[in-house]
Amino acid sequence: MADSDKSFKIVLLGEGCVGKTSIVLRYIQNIFKDKHEMTLHAGFFQKTINIDGKRVGLTIWDTAGQERFHALGPIYYRGSQGALVVYDITDNDSYIKAKNWIKELKTMLGSDITLCIIGNKSDLEKSRVVTLEEAEAYAKSVGAKHYSASAKLNRGVQELFLDLTQRMLSNSSNSQTISHNGPTTRPDSIPIVPESDEPKKPICCGGGQ
Amino acid sequence: MDEDLNQNIFYKTIKSKFPKVFQLVESKLYTLCIPQYSSLYGMNISQKVVESHILVESKYYQSEYDALSNDESYIIENGILVLKRDATKRVKILFDEICYNKEFKSYRLLCIEAPLVGGTGIKPSMSTDNDLGEFQGISKPTRPTFEQAVFFLLGGSSQSPNSIVIRKAHEQINEFEDNNDLVKGSENVFFEKIKVIHERVLDDLICANAEYKQLQSNEKQIANLSIILESYIMGKLFNKVYEELKVLYKKENQQLYDIVVLLSKHSLEDLGIKSQFEPHLIEACTMMTVLYNQDVQTPFDKLLSAIQSSAQIEESIKATSLLEAVDSDQLQMTADDSLPILSYLLIQARPKYLETDLKYCTNFIFTEIHNSSYGYHLVNFTAAINYIKSLAKTLNLVNSNGVDEVAASTSPPSSLSSNSSLNNNDVNSPSTSSSSSSERKNSYPPMPTFSSSSSFYINDSYNSSSFTNSNRKSIQSPFTSTPNLNYTTPSKVNESYMSSPLPPQQTINNNTPREFSKPPNVIMLDDDEDDNHLGDFIGRLRDMKDDVVVSSQFK
Numbered sequence: 001m002a003d004s005d006k007s008f009k010i011v012l013l014g015e016g017c018v019g020k021t022s023i024v025l026r027y028i029q030n031i032f033k034d035k036h037e038m039t040l041h042a043g044f045f046q047k048t049i050n051i052d053g054k055r056v057g058l059t060i061w062d063t064a065g066q067e068r069f070h071a072l073g074p075i076y077y078r079g080s081q082g083a084l085v086v087y088d089i090t091d092n093d094s095y096i097k098a099k100n101w102i103k104e105l106k107t108m109l110g111s112d113i114t115l116c117i118i119g120n121k122s123d124l125e126k127s128r129v130v131t132l133e134e135a136e137a138y139a140k141s142v143g144a145k146h147y148s149a150s151a152k153l154n155r156g157v158q159e160l161f162l163d164l165t166q167r168m169l170s171n172s173s174n175s176q177t178i179s180h181n182g183p184t185t186r187p188d189s190i191p192i193v194p195e196s197d198e199p200k201k202p203i204c205c206g207g208g209q
Numbered sequence: 210m211d212e213d214l215n216q217n218i219f220y221k222t223i224k225s226k227f228p229k230v231f232q233l234v235e236s237k238l239y240t241l242c243i244p245q246y247s248s249l250y251g252m253n254i255s256q257k258v259v260e261s262h263i264l265v266e267s268k269y270y271q272s273e274y275d276a277l278s279n280d281e282s283y284i285i286e287n288g289i290l291v292l293k294r295d296a297t298k299r300v301k302i303l304f305d306e307i308c309y310n311k312e313f314k315s316y317r318l319l320c321i322e323a324p325l326v327g328g329t330g331i332k333p334s335m336s337t338d339n340d341l342g343e344f345q346g347i348s349k350p351t352r353p354t355f356e357q358a359v360f361f362l363l364g365g366s367s368q369s370p371n372s373i374v375i376r377k378a379h380e381q382i383n384e385f386e387d388n389n390d391l392v393k394g395s396e397n398v399f400f401e402k403i404k405v406i407h408e409r410v411l412d413d414l415i416c417a418n419a420e421y422k423q424l425q426s427n428e429k430q431i432a433n434l435s436i437i438l439e440s441y442i443m444g445k446l447f448n449k450v451y452e453e454l455k456v457l458y459k460k461e462n463q464q465l466y467d468i469v470v471l472l473s474k475h476s477l478e479d480l481g482i483k484s485q486f487e488p489h490l491i492e493a494c495t496m497m498t499v500l501y502n503q504d505v506q507t508p509f510d511k512l513l514s515a516i517q518s519s520a521q522i523e524e525s526i527k528a529t530s531l532l533e534a535v536d537s538d539q540l541q542m543t544a545d546d547s548l549p550i551l552s553y554l555l556i557q558a559r560p561k562y563l564e565t566d567l568k569y570c571t572n573f574i575f576t577e578i579h580n581s582s583y584g585y586h587l588v589n590f591t592a593a594i595n596y597i598k599s600l601a602k603t604l605n606l607v608n609s610n611g612v613d614e615v616a617a618s619t620s621p622p623s624s625l626s627s628n629s630s631l632n633n634n635d636v637n638s639p640s641t642s643s644s645s646s647s648e649r650k651n652s653y654p655p656m657p658t659f660s661s662s663s664s665f666y667i668n669d670s671y672n673s674s675s676f677t678n679s680n681r682k683s684i685q686s687p688f689t690s691t692p693n694l695n696y697t698t699p700s701k702v703n704e705s706y707m708s709s710p711l712p713p714q715q716t717i718n719n720n721t722p723r724e725f726s727k728p729p730n731v732i733m734l735d736d737d738e739d740d741n742h743l744g745d746f747i748g749r750l751r752d753m754k755d756d757v758v759v760s761s762q763f764k
Binding site for chain 1: 306481542544579580591595
């Protein structure tokens, strides 16, 4: 990768069944279906984007959302530069869980992490129980940005990833890359760059945009 | 080979020589195809050629594109560009990237295997400053085993630069082995010393080998070389590192093993796995058991055993989906599923040194991996083991002293779920609850070993409620001189039975008369195991008829 390149780790958090995987698949492969296709390794996604003349590698780590796995969260979000905390706008409980995640991330990682709160399933507006105003006010109060999205209708997904990437780039103005605060601190080790572009295993989707 | 598109001559030429065309791509959000670097040799990059590589999405047909040069149409099918008028002409898409224009609207770059038009098809025969000549770089090893590393590093002549460097590395490795011992809690110190060797040898390899030197600026290629080299070093040091870790974490390994055995008796639901996954778990379990328990394994190898087994489930789901032509309701495996499933696979594989494996993988990988899928899988592996430990507490399998031994010794037959046939592994408790087995030894007679499954074993064991005192008495008397059977702990029994009907610990019919005051060995055949098990069992019984008494309930 060129010197100007950046690499960011983004962790995907939220209660089970709120649509975390659907959002990331919609962005990565733009293949959203009601039942989406399998990925080779469930849970880990990579995408390279070119923005403002910089080549940015995003690695997105999906996490298990059920309450029973909550205690394992720190293992996954450690070393992340960005977090997408997802809730279902039709499920208040998932919103409360999302707020718990935000609180935990703020406590554990402080301002090192760029936060994005996503109210997913905006296509189910009629069943909405979490008001947009409330969610936006909360996001503002914690220094996060709120997005309404529908992975199903591909609404708001591109925008939220773009915004998150821009904010992470801004936060990393001191050229801090992922290798400085990874799960194991090995400052002189050799960085490995995203491998999604392996020639023998193209990940690009068959469909058009 | 992956590449940085910003360094690709085709892409650079478009930007520098045809800026208006490039602006058009950006403003109209067209898709730009960029042939990979190595396919560009001898190519004349004219405007016409460039325009042939710019694709405009069809207004009418999904996944169909027209070239900007307006002479061809393409369809994208499963990552391949197919010429519409001649489906035999296909060009593979190697990877794609998203680009944002000044208005932050996105368009795509597709890196393709060969030019759509204008390619010469000639491969460069001479190295220049910028290309790699015939050396095609270092592929990421699919499974970085010690053997693969040996082949890669020492496959050439004994006088190759690699051989000379590796000979030198041997001296460092031997010296390290002689002068260092692993201390619990100080694995990091140990790791740092090996890492120094690794870095030194890596530098030497790059300096000595001209081909590697060419790749020096390509971090990804060097990372691949780093993985191969560390597989070599860790393969060499396997006995030193892994064996010492086994000793250091003996207690933890045992506790974790006991937990795993207990958990294997719980249902899929208890572990948090959707029942729909059950049919897809069988092969993965087998794969995990085989791969995970191989002999010499580098940390990468160990980790990949887990990954590969999990991936097997995804393959199985895909295969089922194709076979049944099911698409709309295809089962999907997300992170919510993959974590408990990995835990399940580990539980079924019953690794005897799980804590050691964890320390081995988390402390002895040198290459920076946390920004790659390896990093994710290492974290998943760690999380799965933590989950296993937490499950033990949640399900009250442990007390303050560790594993609840009472539960361990009296728990019901091992069957993962009530309707599951997955759990055919025996309770091959290794070390095996030495305390509980010693208790048993005092209380019960020696047991022959006949079960072909854990449930069978348990049903027939002295723990079984069906094995009543009256049963014992009724058949005891005629066999006061039962031939000698050395006592084998139940766990050993089953472990050995995996490969042979007669455990090696046993001495059958040794013709040496002995006095026995203990009751004979009785096996109940009144369980509801399937017929195959029963048939096998009877066969084995016949082979050992001198040593056992079949319960009269068997008719």
